[in-house]
Amino acid sequence: MADVMTDRTATLERLGRDRASVLRGLGFSDKIFNTLTWLAAVSVLLVLGAVFISLIIGAYPALQAFGFSFVTTAVWNPNTDKYGAFAPIVGTLITAFIAMLIAVPIGLGIAIYLTERCPLLLRRPISIAIELLAGIPSIIYGIWGLFFFAPFMKENVYPSLILAFSHVPVLADLFAGPAYGIGTLTSSLILAVMVLPFITSVSRDVFDTVPPVLKEAAYGQGFTTWEVVKNIVIPYTRVGLLGGVMLALGRALGETMAVTFVIGNADKLSTSLLAPGTTISAKIANEFTEAVGDLYTSSLIALGLILFVITFIVLSIARYMLLRLEQKAGV
Amino acid sequence: MNIKSMAFASALAVASAVVATAAVAADISGAGASFPYPIYAKWADAYKKDTGNGLNYQSIGSGGGIKQITARTVTFGASDVPLNAKELADGGNLMQWPMVMGGIVPVINVEGVASGDLTLDGDTLAKIFLGEVKTWDDAAIKKLNPNAKLPSAAILVVHRSDGSGTTFNFTNYLGKVSKTWAEKVGSKTAVEWPTGLGAKGNEGVANNVQQTKGSIGYVETAYAKQNKLTTTKMVNHDGKVVEANAAGVQAAAANADWAKSDGFFLIITDQPGAAAWPISASTFILMPKEVKDAAAASEALKFFAWAYKNGDKMADELDYVAMPAGVKDLVMSKWADIKGADGKAVPAK
Numbered sequence: 001m002a003d004v005m006t007d008r009t010a011t012l013e014r015l016g017r018d019r020a021s022v023l024r025g026l027g028f029s030d031k032i033f034n035t036l037t038w039l040a041a042v043s044v045l046l047v048l049g050a051v052f053i054s055l056i057i058g059a060y061p062a063l064q065a066f067g068f069s070f071v072t073t074a075v076w077n078p079n080t081d082k083y084g085a086f087a088p089i090v091g092t093l094i095t096a097f098i099a100m101l102i103a104v105p106i107g108l109g110i111a112i113y114l115t116e117r118c119p120l121l122l123r124r125p126i127s128i129a130i131e132l133l134a135g136i137p138s139i140i141y142g143i144w145g146l147f148f149f150a151p152f153m154k155e156n157v158y159p160s161l162i163l164a165f166s167h168v169p170v171l172a173d174l175f176a177g178p179a180y181g182i183g184t185l186t187s188s189l190i191l192a193v194m195v196l197p198f199i200t201s202v203s204r205d206v207f208d209t210v211p212p213v214l215k216e217a218a219y220g221q222g223f224t225t226w227e228v229v230k231n232i233v234i235p236y237t238r239v240g241l242l243g244g245v246m247l248a249l250g251r252a253l254g255e256t257m258a259v260t261f262v263i264g265n266a267d268k269l270s271t272s273l274l275a276p277g278t279t280i281s282a283k284i285a286n287e288f289t290e291a292v293g294d295l296y297t298s299s300l301i302a303l304g305l306i307l308f309v310i311t312f313i314v315l316s317i318a319r320y321m322l323l324r325l326e327q328k329a330g331v
Numbered sequence: 332m333n334i335k336s337m338a339f340a341s342a343l344a345v346a347s348a349v350v351a352t353a354a355v356a357a358d359i360s361g362a363g364a365s366f367p368y369p370i371y372a373k374w375a376d377a378y379k380k381d382t383g384n385g386l387n388y389q390s391i392g393s394g395g396g397i398k399q400i401t402a403r404t405v406t407f408g409a410s411d412v413p414l415n416a417k418e419l420a421d422g423g424n425l426m427q428w429p430m431v432m433g434g435i436v437p438v439i440n441v442e443g444v445a446s447g448d449l450t451l452d453g454d455t456l457a458k459i460f461l462g463e464v465k466t467w468d469d470a471a472i473k474k475l476n477p478n479a480k481l482p483s484a485a486i487l488v489v490h491r492s493d494g495s496g497t498t499f500n501f502t503n504y505l506g507k508v509s510k511t512w513a514e515k516v517g518s519k520t521a522v523e524w525p526t527g528l529g530a531k532g533n534e535g536v537a538n539n540v541q542q543t544k545g546s547i548g549y550v551e552t553a554y555a556k557q558n559k560l561t562t563t564k565m566v567n568h569d570g571k572v573v574e575a576n577a578a579g580v581q582a583a584a585a586n587a588d589w590a591k592s593d594g595f596f597l598i599i600t601d602q603p604g605a606a607a608w609p610i611s612a613s614t615f616i617l618m619p620k621e622v623k624d625a626a627a628a629s630e631a632l633k634f635f636a637w638a639y640k641n642g643d644k645m646a647d648e649l650d651y652v653a654m655p656a657g658v659k660d661l662v663m664s665k666w667a668d669i670k671g672a673d674g675k676a677v678p679a680k
Contacts (some may be wrong), residue, residue, distance in 0.1 A: 076523060078519045182539070266527070286494065288494075290392045
């Protein structure tokens, strides 16, 4: 009897030991996994911080020399070493704004059509075609813009635009000639095509997450497709939608090569959208390789810092808008 | 094949890859100007066949070349813009010499005007790029071309948007022939242009000019020739009307006084000589006078000596212009200034 008892205790003890060691092993691998994911997350912050710090260090000479006037003056003269970023800042914001103005409604429209109206047979080909747009390298857009799109706009579209708006007070200034084909509007249009797939594929994906029961309930109450989209689909997916739009805006703000080819790279500010302009990233791409002299290089890096800050501000505004939306929805 | 032998084989492959990288690292390394890249690449190819030694040239732009040679990350730098004595000293006691030349030519798109039909002089060209001469039938252009039929179309100026040695030499020429240009704009790889639109690279300028009636731009002569652009003639320093071609550039270089130049700081725009093309340019090599790695420097000098000796025909094929023989001899005699850590001259043979 006693023998059996000791045997039992020994087995139990052994089992307990095994269990503990297995659990310890599991705990150990959990810890490793935890650390790895933590490292991955922190490394993003580290890289971001390092980029920001090195930009500040690189831009310091220019910011010290020009102070805040670097942002507000529209001079760019490597010969006298006087630099101001106003023209490229304005160009960046305007091209991105027009691009979004065109791409957001069209992108949403495509997504709504694909998820609500499109026959199943057509859905895949259209989706794939739009995703292919995102796969085209920007240099290809640039060359296509320079050799085909800009001349096409110059010959066929801009003359009629100039004519049509020539007597409308504000629009006459916005669409003033001469039209060279390349300029702010052309690059905005190309940007719109480039960011379209981001908006479309993200919004299509989030539209698909809307529970069918919600939509069916609405249709059952006699909602039209537009009312379903407006009152059910878009409110339900607003976070994802805004994410897609922000992704697109980020690309529009930072896009370099395509814009460089078609914007005309003129440092002068013009009221006309048809006139050549410039953007921050185009300016950096154009001049960095041949920038000789500390202040020149530093001013270009300062441009990069400004682009960084602009993107940061835009993202913050988006976050804030989202927060407001959620609060409103919560009430 | 079992796992062990596979592992061994892959280890062997890695090892041989490392050896191969080491062999690549022994190549002559240089970085800089993109303008001479095609001819350096062609020379390097032929040189490798001849001697087995390769060249690794990064065509990253003159500014980048100057930065890299200053940091000594390459054996030689290359720049379309010569450095003055102070800049050479700032780079850590560098020396420079001209390697090969080319010309820059105005290209136009004017209704009814073919290549060579139109003649411009420096002052008029400067006024066009200043935005002072605004139409093609302006009196200044008419005076130079009494027989040409010129439309009253507006002139659109197309310039380079990227920093470029071509822009440096072009604006340098305009500054020499126009006081207003020198005071208002000056000369640099990128300047604040008074008028017109900017296009990226020779191809960008060429394409915009071809597409826009009434436009004028400037590109390298080799590029204009290969793409059959409409070029203008120019009135040169001696008042003669000349065409942009290799002979004109050679004439400009022949009359340039390299021997008296301070460390080969010489820009060959607006040179005297009846046949001299006024907007000629040379591109430069930069090397430190005190080198750490004498063996690598010696390999580089051997390559340049070989290119001077055997490279003229290849340069000609690519529409570059070789340096005159006298200048080559002068350059090679100056290489004696390049010394290793032991104070001995680095051998170039």
